[in-house]
Amino acid sequence: MKKTIFALSLVALLAAAPAVAQVDFTNYVALGDSMTAGFASASMMDWYQDRSYPAVLARQAGASTFEQPYISEPGIGPIYELVSLAPQPVIQPVGLAPGMPYNYEYPYPYNNLGIPTATLYDMIFQTGDLTNLEQGNFDTVFFDIVLRNGINTALEFAIGAQPTFLTVWIGSNDVLSAVLAATPIDGITMTPVDFFAGLYNNAVGALSTNTTADIVLINIPYATQTPFATSLDPFVDIPGAGRVYLMADTGPLTDGDLVTLGGGALIAQGYGLPGGPPLPDNLNIITGEPGVVLREAEVEMINDHIDGLNAAIDQTASAFGYPVFDINALFADIVSGEFVPLYGGVTLSADFLLGGIFSYDGIHPQRIGYALIADELIQFINAEYGAEIPRVDMAEVLFEGDWQSPGVSPAKAKQTIMSAEAFQRLYDLFPPKLDQAPRIRRPSADRPEFTGRDMRVKPATRP
Amino acid sequence: MIAKNRGRVLLVATMVLVAPALCWGSGFALFEVGGRQAGMAGTMVAVGDDLSTLFWNPAGTAFQTDQGIQLMFGTTLIQPEQTIYGSSPYPGEGYQADQVSQTFFPVHVFLGIPVNDRLEVSFAFYNPFGLGTEWEDDFLGNFISKKADLMVFDLGVSMAYQLSEDFAFGIGVDYMVAEIELTRNIGLINPYDQRLTNVAEASLKGEGVNSAWAWNAGILWKMGGGFSFGASYRSEFTINGGGKADFTQIPTGYADFDGLLSTFFPFDGKVPIEASIAFPDFWNVGLAWQNEKWTISGQYGVMGWSAYESLPIIFPENPEFSSIREENWDDAAQWRIGVEFRASQHWDLRLGYLEDETPQPAAGMSPLLADGDRVSNMVGLGYHTDRFRFDIAYEKVEIDTRSTEGQSPDGFDGTWEGQSPLLHMSITLKF
Numbered sequence: 001m002k003k004t005i006f007a008l009s010l011v012a013l014l015a016a017a018p019a020v021a022q023v024d025f026t027n028y029v030a031l032g033d034s035m036t037a038g039f040a041s042a043s044m045m046d047w048y049q050d051r052s053y054p055a056v057l058a059r060q061a062g063a064s065t066f067e068q069p070y071i072s073e074p075g076i077g078p079i080y081e082l083v084s085l086a087p088q089p090v091i092q093p094v095g096l097a098p099g100m101p102y103n104y105e106y107p108y109p110y111n112n113l114g115i116p117t118a119t120l121y122d123m124i125f126q127t128g129d130l131t132n133l134e135q136g137n138f139d140t141v142f143f144d145i146v147l148r149n150g151i152n153t154a155l156e157f158a159i160g161a162q163p164t165f166l167t168v169w170i171g172s173n174d175v176l177s178a179v180l181a182a183t184p185i186d187g188i189t190m191t192p193v194d195f196f197a198g199l200y201n202n203a204v205g206a207l208s209t210n211t212t213a214d215i216v217l218i219n220i221p222y223a224t225q226t227p228f229a230t231s232l233d234p235f236v237d238i239p240g241a242g243r244v245y246l247m248a249d250t251g252p253l254t255d256g257d258l259v260t261l262g263g264g265a266l267i268a269q270g271y272g273l274p275g276g277p278p279l280p281d282n283l284n285i286i287t288g289e290p291g292v293v294l295r296e297a298e299v300e301m302i303n304d305h306i307d308g309l310n311a312a313i314d315q316t317a318s319a320f321g322y323p324v325f326d327i328n329a330l331f332a333d334i335v336s337g338e339f340v341p342l343y344g345g346v347t348l349s350a351d352f353l354l355g356g357i358f359s360y361d362g363i364h365p366q367r368i369g370y371a372l373i374a375d376e377l378i379q380f381i382n383a384e385y386g387a388e389i390p391r392v393d394m395a396e397v398l399f400e401g402d403w404q405s406p407g408v409s410p411a412k413a414k415q416t417i418m419s420a421e422a423f424q425r426l427y428d429l430f431p432p433k434l435d436q437a438p439r440i441r442r443p444s445a446d447r448p449e450f451t452g453r454d455m456r457v458k459p460a461t462r463p
Numbered sequence: 464m465i466a467k468n469r470g471r472v473l474l475v476a477t478m479v480l481v482a483p484a485l486c487w488g489s490g491f492a493l494f495e496v497g498g499r500q501a502g503m504a505g506t507m508v509a510v511g512d513d514l515s516t517l518f519w520n521p522a523g524t525a526f527q528t529d530q531g532i533q534l535m536f537g538t539t540l541i542q543p544e545q546t547i548y549g550s551s552p553y554p555g556e557g558y559q560a561d562q563v564s565q566t567f568f569p570v571h572v573f574l575g576i577p578v579n580d581r582l583e584v585s586f587a588f589y590n591p592f593g594l595g596t597e598w599e600d601d602f603l604g605n606f607i608s609k610k611a612d613l614m615v616f617d618l619g620v621s622m623a624y625q626l627s628e629d630f631a632f633g634i635g636v637d638y639m640v641a642e643i644e645l646t647r648n649i650g651l652i653n654p655y656d657q658r659l660t661n662v663a664e665a666s667l668k669g670e671g672v673n674s675a676w677a678w679n680a681g682i683l684w685k686m687g688g689g690f691s692f693g694a695s696y697r698s699e700f701t702i703n704g705g706g707k708a709d710f711t712q713i714p715t716g717y718a719d720f721d722g723l724l725s726t727f728f729p730f731d732g733k734v735p736i737e738a739s740i741a742f743p744d745f746w747n748v749g750l751a752w753q754n755e756k757w758t759i760s761g762q763y764g765v766m767g768w769s770a771y772e773s774l775p776i777i778f779p780e781n782p783e784f785s786s787i788r789e790e791n792w793d794d795a796a797q798w799r800i801g802v803e804f805r806a807s808q809h810w811d812l813r814l815g816y817l818e819d820e821t822p823q824p825a826a827g828m829s830p831l832l833a834d835g836d837r838v839s840n841m842v843g844l845g846y847h848t849d850r851f852r853f854d855i856a857y858e859k860v861e862i863d864t865r866s867t868e869g870q871s872p873d874g875f876d877g878t879w880e881g882q883s884p885l886l887h888m889s890i891t892l893k894f
Binding site: 356368390391396 | 658
């Protein structure tokens with residue numbers, strides 16, 4: 001009798017056990033910022049958009065459609081190029097007119113709703129209108145290109161699309177200005193953690209309430225560990241004089257301090273060197289001029305802030321039962337060497353120019369880096385959902401050339417790592433909001449109240 | 464900044480240099496020491512009645528003193544075939560590549576000289592270990608191994624003494640000399656086009672005499688009723704050798720990138736290297752039965768590949784390239800059974816069967832050597848007169864199809880498939 005009861009119980013248990021979960025990529029939507037858009041080398045351009053991590057993921061998962069707001073070459077930006085490597089690397093924007101959007105007539109919300117420069121607040125509340133572009137207004141160019149109708153936000157579009165699968169990677173721009181301006185100021189260059197936590201909870205709550213999608217949340221990597229912040233030493237080696245630490249307007253640099261790529265052009269002009277003017281350490285609140293030195297304590301402050309934002313993401317994920325892809329740990333492990341991406345005996349690293357992962361802006365990945373992210377994300381999704389999405393063919397990625405055969409342009413630019421022009425363009429794209437504390441873009445007055453119930457019907461839904 | 468990256472580039476280069484030598488496997492061991500023994504799957508430990516016993520059991524020659532001075536020599540033609548079926552992320556699903564077709568011919572020469580009717584002194588020259596792999600120029604694993612050649616020569620002297628009519632022992636010393644050459648490409652991401660690019664070819668080649676001493680011993684007991692029992696042991700040894708590394712630059716088309724690389728790599732000359740390779744011990748026990756027409760022999764052996772724990776390669780003048788990689792191979796067992804049928808006064812027919820376990824962890828398979836459990840079937844034929852014999856055997860080795868299971872330490876995953884035909888031949892002259 002006991003055996004019978006045991007057997008029946010076992011059968012009942014087996015029957016109750018959930019089948020191996022699968023993920024449905026019939027309608028995959030990616031919410032996020034520049035990292036989701038496939039932004040690379042300070043540009044949003046179709047070649048890289050096609051190699052963005054959501055596009056790669058969609059292809060690998062067999063999604064029949066994955067529409068993106070394509071921008072023709074050389075993108076907006078336009079894209080950076082490496083014009084020479086020695087004696088000093090020189091990076092500058094290609095000398096071409098910016099590209100133009102060409103998929104703007106697509107009648108449904110894009111699958112890729114990644115908007116370069118978007119903060120979490122922007123993802124929820126910011127709209128975009130193509131007519132702005134037509135009138136020559138580039139202030140909110142990426143919002144205008146991605147969102148188009150002047151009515152809906154990225155979050156609303158995502159809900160309206162009723163996705164079957166959704167990734168959300170947002171928050172990098174809630175702290176990036178602190179690195180670009182080399183000045184962490186809570187509420188100015190960094191979104192306050194409490195404010196972020198509340199918004200994040202609301203955004204994910206809206207997605208949870210108003211869609212049936214499987215959702216993967218992606219946290220925020222340490223921007224302080226990107227080549228933009230780590231490539232330059234706080235000292236120079238002067239023949240005959242030995243190691244000389246650079247001088248900033250707040251005092252000499254020490255080991256542990258970081259000089260951003262924005263400082264390269266200044267050092268080439270003699271800033272920070274003996275007898276030269278000091279490097280600007282911090283953001284000038286009055287003029288908006290960025291600093292180029294991240295002191296060790298500032299690095300800690302930024303990292304602590306990112307930890308706080310990531311804790312908020314974890315907390316929300318836990319509350320709604322969504323998995324978090326820990327890309328912060330992935331990049332940290334690559335930087336520390338704990339994880340060495342290795343393909344056929346060839347290693348990749350987080351090093352600038354030679355590492356193979358990051359693009360010329362030192363912040364965003366290039367196509368190999370995005371493919372690496374997609375491949376790691378696929379393994380994560382497969383593990384979380386019991387899916388069998390094939391991994392990325394990295395041989396194809398590694399041996400594929402860049403978007404052009406660049407050749408080496410005449411090296412007339414300044415002998416520096418990132419030209420001043422290149423840095424200024426990058427900084428202009430991701431500026432600190434000095435006139436707003438905390439950084440909040442108010443929704444337009446005529447935009448209807450943000451509610452979950454209404455969102456599903458506003459944007460046209462794909463058939 | 465570039466200087467800051469230098470360490471990383473050197474790390475890349477070091478891994479590129481070291482990885483190939485990590486993957487020697489049971490295929491690295493050779494048992495090709497005679498046409499007769501091959502036809503019987505090498506089951507000579509308890510038989511020991513020709514000079515191939517100098518490899519399998521040195522005690523065997525003590526029972527051959529009545530044969531006079533013997534000289535045995537021959538070779539084995541080996542044509543290994545190997546195919547990789549790739550998986551993602553690298554080299555990718557659907558990728559397939561075959562090894563370049565090559566023929567190897569390890570040799571064996573044995574000389575047995577009876578001192579009296581109980582004692583025989585013998586000399587041996589053969590290849591107990593060897594490896595050769597080569598891939599096409601467009602092979603996606605060329606950053607791991609493009610071409611590898613390894614051969615170990617054993618120059619041995621041994622003596623065997625017959626303690627009684629039924630029991631003998633043998634001991635010997637071996638002077639092992641290794642020759643090795645490894646070639647591979649070095650790949651880096653070209654910062655201009657962000658494409659994986661061949662920037663150099665690295666070749667590591669042993670120089671001078673890289674050698675070590677080893678020893679062997681065995682017993683052979685004829686138990687009566689046609690039964691005999693044998694046991695043998697060959698010691699492990701470690702070759703600490705030196706050589707030179709040669710880096711040849713491959714122009715990328717970007718002059719300043721090439722110039723930068725020339726500051727990382729010593730393109731202007733050969734640089735010395737030092738390496739240390741541990742070779743396994745090998746013990747065997749066997750039981751045989753014989754009558755006038757038949758010999759039936761079985762044998763069990765274990766190669767102590769667990770001695771191969773790591774591979775250090777040291778660049779004394781370029782310490783930034785030096786590295787030690789963990790291997791952690793396992794001991795590997797093998798079963799053999801062989802039969803000989805003496806069909807007539809001059810002709811013998813033989814059959815053999817071998818199961819040989821691989822010592823190599825699945826994850827360690829690479830373009831240098833992707834090993835798996837092996838099964839061999841042999842058939843042999845012998846012709847002999849009082850003073851001459853010729854033996855030939857054909858062997859077909861099938862290697863288990865085996866996957867790296869996504870764990871390749873070289874980042875080269877897939878399923879490996881291999882096989883090899885072998886043709887063993889030897890001639891024995893008696894004086």
